[in-house]
Amino acid sequence: MDLHQDNGPVTKSRYDGNPNHRVLELDFHTLVNQLSKLSGGKQASGPDWLNQTPSISIPTDMPASLAEHMLHCWSNPAQRHQERRRIDTEVEVCVGVIDSHYQLCGGVEFDQFINPKEEIFGESFLSGGFDALIASMSGKKDIATPRAARQTVFRVLLQNSSAGGYCLFWQGDLPTSRIEAGELIGLREPDRRVWSVGVVRWIKQLKGGSQLGIQLLTHQPVPYGAACVFDMGGYSDYMRAIHIPTPNMADQPPSLLTASVPFQENVRVKLKQEDSVIDVRLNKCVFATSKFKLFSFETLSSDAADL
Numbered sequence: 001m002d003l004h005q006d007n008g009p010v011t012k013s014r015y016d017g018n019p020n021h022r023v024l025e026l027d028f029h030t031l032v033n034q035l036s037k038l039s040g041g042k043q044a045s046g047p048d049w050l051n052q053t054p055s056i057s058i059p060t061d062m063p064a065s066l067a068e069h070m071l072h073c074w075s076n077p078a079q080r081h082q083e084r085r086r087i088d089t090e091v092e093v094c095v096g097v098i099d100s101h102y103q104l105c106g107g108v109e110f111d112q113f114i115n116p117k118e119e120i121f122g123e124s125f126l127s128g129g130f131d132a133l134i135a136s137m138s139g140k141k142d143i144a145t146p147r148a149a150r151q152t153v154f155r156v157l158l159q160n161s162s163a164g165g166y167c168l169f170w171q172g173d174l175p176t177s178r179i180e181a182g183e184l185i186g187l188r189e190p191d192r193r194v195w196s197v198g199v200v201r202w203i204k205q206l207k208g209g210s211q212l213g214i215q216l217l218t219h220q221p222v223p224y225g226a227a228c229v230f231d232m233g234g235y236s237d238y239m240r241a242i243h244i245p246t247p248n249m250a251d252q253p254p255s256l257l258t259a260s261v262p263f264q265e266n267v268r269v270k271l272k273q274e275d276s277v278i279d280v281r282l283n284k285c286v287f288a289t290s291k292f293k294l295f296s297f298e299t300l301s302s303d304a305a306d307l
Contacts, residue, residue, distance in 0.1 A: 001025075028074040031056075035071045084160040084167070091158045092188040093168070094195075095178045097259065097292055099152070100186035101240040103195050104223040114225045114238050116274050158189070165198060165216045171209040179203070182289030184257075185214055197221045197242065197257075199289060217257070217294075218244045222273075226258055229268035229279070236262070238272060244294065255286055255294040263293060268300070 001009045004021040012025065034056045058067055094103050105113045157169040166187065170179075181200050188195045198214040226241035242257040256269075263269070265285055271278040279300040287294040 032071060032075045035067060035074075038067065084162045086160050087158050089158055089190060090155050091168075091190065093154045093156045094152070094186040095154070095175070095183060097184050097240055097242075097257075100184055100195070100197055100221075101223050101242065103153070103186050103188075104197075104221055104242065110225070110238075110240060113223070113274070114272055158187075159211075163216075165201075166214040168212040168214060169206075169209055170212060174203075174210050179212075183291050185212075187214065192219075194219070195221065197244075220245055221257075224256075225272040226256070226263070227270045227272070228262055229270055235270055238270075241269075241271065243271075253286070253296045256280070256282065256297050257292055257294050260288070260290065260293055263295065265295070269297075 001024050002015070002017045002021050003024065005017060009026075015023070017023070038056070038058050094100055101110065102108075154170075157171065159167045159169050161167070168187075179200065181202060183200045185198050185200055186195045187198060196216060196219045198216045200212055201215045202213040204211040204213075222243040222245065224241045224243055225238035227235040227238045229235045239259055244255045244257055256271075258269075263282060265282055267282050269280050269282055271280060280297045281300055282295040282297050284296050285293050286296055
């Protein structure tokens with residue numbers, strides 16, 4: 001850390017400041033050497049073959065896995081593979097699978113997205129028409145839209161970005177009931193027409209707001225409806241799903257994003273987008289949070305272009 005500059009700490013290999021400045025360095029070699037002698041949770045019982053004894057001790061209730069984790073982190077310096085690009089501009093953000101799917105569909109409700117020809121039985125009648133009828137009978141001139149909250153788009157500051165993700169600054173209080181690590185995030189930059197999707201990896205509380213680290217999944221998500229096919233015939237109700245055709249995660253094939261349940265590995269799934277239906281089989285779950293799962297898949301049959 002250069003004490004003459006108002007910058008954060010950097011690794012020695014990336015320091016390019018004035019050599020005459022006062023610089024402090026944190027050296028983990030001694031600590032790593034001591035921890036390595038106690039690796040596996042073993043306490044020192046005497047000098048080693050070099051007649052040296054550890055000068056530190058590990059609490060008896062500390063898990064051995066935690067000591068191994070510290071040893072691994074402090075003995076292997078990590079370098080950022082993708083450079084960050086400072087931006088400082090406002091972007092549009094939506095939270096969760098439901099809101100993200102809604103925006104990817106162009107503001108079309110899911111029932112209408114799955115059955116576009118059945119508008120008379122969709123939102124226009126059951127939700128809109130019925131509520132309007134009740135409102136007129138009760139003398140009310142307008143009614144509250146029950147789904148307005150989940151269709152909310154927030155304006156958030158994008159501080160920097162890289163090929164693999166974003167750093168957002170959310171001014172004020174977070175909607176804590178919805179935003180947490182592992183949540184899906186939809187994001188649209190000012191110069192882009194389409195939405196990108198990512199996952200919240202970390203949240204840091206700061207003065208006046210919160211910083212969010214977003215891992216990008218893809219810039220080209222495609223919305224679908226997904227239904228599990230039963231072994232005895234038939235299939236479940238359709239649920240929201242998102243095809244990830246060009247994932248940014250390392251060593252991950254194109255995948256399908258689904259809800260956490262009921263989708264599992266080796267399950268047949270019908271994917272529907274308006275009048276197109278595709279039969280696929282979910283293979284390995286390549287990534288999962290408490291909010292959603294990502295599956296690799298194989299196409300079995302299709303009446304549309306293959307994924």
